[in-house]
Amino acid sequence: xxxxxxxxxxxxxxxxxxxxxxxxxxxxxxxxxxxxxxxxxxxxxxxxxxxxxxxxxxxxxxxxxxxxxxxxxxxxxxxxxxxxxxxxxxxxxxxxxxxxxxxxxxxxxxxxxxxxxxxxxxxxxxxxxxxxxxxxxxxxxxxxxxxxxxxxxxxxxxxxxxxxxxxxxxxxxxxxxxxxxxxxxxxxxxxxxxxxxxxxxxxxxxxxxxxxxxxxxxxxxxxxxxxxxxxxxxxxxxxxxxxxxxxxxxxxxxxxxxxxxxxxxxxxxxxxxxxxxxxxxxxxxxxxxxxxxxxxxxx
Numbered sequence: 575x576x577x578x579x580x581x582x583x584x585x586x587x588x589x590x591x592x593x594x595x596x597x598x599x600x601x602x603x604x605x606x607x608x609x610x611x612x613x614x615x616x617x618x619x620x621x622x623x624x625x626x627x628x629x630x631x632x633x634x635x636x637x638x639x640x641x642x643x644x645x646x647x648x649x650x651x652x653x654x655x656x657x658x659x660x661x662x663x664x665x666x667x668x669x670x671x672x673x674x675x676x677x678x679x680x681x682x683x684x685x686x687x688x689x690x691x692x693x694x695x696x697x698x699x700x701x702x703x704x705x706x707x708x709x710x711x712x713x714x715x716x717x718x719x720x721x722x723x724x725x726x727x728x729x730x731x732x733x734x735x736x737x738x739x740x741x742x743x744x745x746x747x748x749x750x751x752x753x754x755x756x757x758x759x760x761x762x763x764x765x766x767x768x769x770x771x772x773x774x775x776x777x778x779x780x781x782x783x784x785x786x787x788x789x790x791x792x793x794x795x796x797x798x799x800x801x802x803x804x805x806x807x808x809x810x811x812x813x814x815x816x817x818x819x820x821x822x823x824x825x826x827x828x829x830x831x832x833x834x835x836x837x838x839x840x841x842x843x844x845x846x847x848x849x850x851x852x853x854x855x856x857x858x859x860x861x862x863x864x865x866x867x868x869x870x871x872x873x
Contacts (some may be wrong), residue, residue: 576603576633576635576665576671577600577601578597578598578599578600578741579597579598579600580595580596580597580598581598582594582595582596583593583596588653591774596709600832601663601668601669602632602669603632603633603665603669603670603671604630604631604632604633604669604670604671605627605628605629605630605631605632605633605671605673606629606630606666606670606672607629607669607672607673608622608625608627608629608638608641608672608673608675609672609673609674609675610622610675610677611674611675611676611677612676612677612678612679613677613679614679615649615654615679615682616648616653618747621645621675622763624641624645624648625637625638625640625641625644625856626641627641633671638661638673642659642661642675645658645659645675645677647716649679650710650713650714650715650716651714651715651716651717652682652714653682653683653684653712653713653714653717653817654679654680654682654683654713655680655683655713655738656680656683656745657677657678657679657684658677658678658680659675659676659677659678660675661673661674661675661676662674662676668673669717671849674834680745681745682712682713682746682748683708683712683713683738683745683746683747683748683750684710684711684712684713684747684748685707685708685710685711685712685749685750686709686710686741686747686748686749687709687749687750688702688705688707688708688709688749688750688751688752689749689751690748690751690752691751691753691754692753692754692755692756692762693754693756693795694733694756695730695756695790696728696730696754696758696790696795697792697793697794700728700793700794700795700833701725701752701754703834704722704724704725704727704728704839705724705861706719706720706721706724706846707716707721707750713738713748718736718750718826722734722736724839725752725754727774727831728795729757729789729795729797730756730757730789730790730795731754731755731756732755732756733753733754734752734753734754734757734759734812735750735752735753736750736751736753736754737751737753738751739751740751751863756790757789759788759789759790760786760787760788760789761785761786761787761788761789762785762786763783763784763785763786763827764782764783764784764785765781765782765783765785766780766781766782766783767780767781768780768824769781777807777808777809777810777854778808779805779807779808780796780805780806780807780808781803781805782802782803782804782805782806783801783802783803784801784802784803784804785798785799785800785801785802786800787799787800787829794804794830795815795833796830796833797829797830797831798828798829798830798831799828799829800826800827800828800829801825801826801827801829802825802826803823803824803825803826803829804821804823804824804825805821805822805823805824805855806819806820807819807820807821807854808820809821812821817820820852820853820854821850822851822852822853822855822856823850823851824849824850825847825848825849825850826847826848827845827846827848828845828846828847828849829843829844829846830843830844830845831843831844832844835869839871839872840869840870840871841869841870842867842868842869843866843867843868843869844865844866844867845864845865845866845867846864846865847862847863847864847865847866848861848862848863849861849862853868
């Protein structure tokens, strides 16, 4: 219903307000057909399949817009970054709508070279292995977007952008340049917390977390980090006892991460941990040493 009209009216009775919506729906519209003009790389049958709205169905502009988005995405993923789509709706007999879709595909574009700007510590090879579009391939927006996401997932960069630059006057050949801003390779962290664990014995716990590491060893995206968690207790451990200051818990963890295991995008992480616990955390002293190796892969 393309000619729907809505009017709002207000009526006040005492301390109450009534809102009245007056709706004039108009004539229901139907899709007569969709015509395509200017298409070269796809036939009309393939183009029509991108629009879920069938001829003779109730007209829904949202379905037409979704079809246009699908059509644009197809061209952007098949080497047509300069594609321009426009549409027009022609109405017959107040209810039949013919949609005219005009397609200007322009040149099919090939990536002739890939360059990187802003690199300081990261090696080029670790960026190239994250790319899902390569030199001498046709332009694909989704492949470039996935490549951008992969580069962000390394955790080495604050900002990852790209630009396309034509080679001379030939718009069908472009250079893909990645513009990168690296994070600092070394990092440190400190957290502090206080809690009152037992009102009867009046014990106050001070927890510290000390962290630090290197996120890009030798420019290869391998990382190493150290985490120390000491806890300080202050209070009476027994009712009627004197206040004491204790260090009953200390935990240390060393973690090494290999971002690519077996030459695939499969991160592997090795963690080595040491912990020492004493009263009042446990009834007797306890020392543990553990080692964990885990890998994860997204399918």
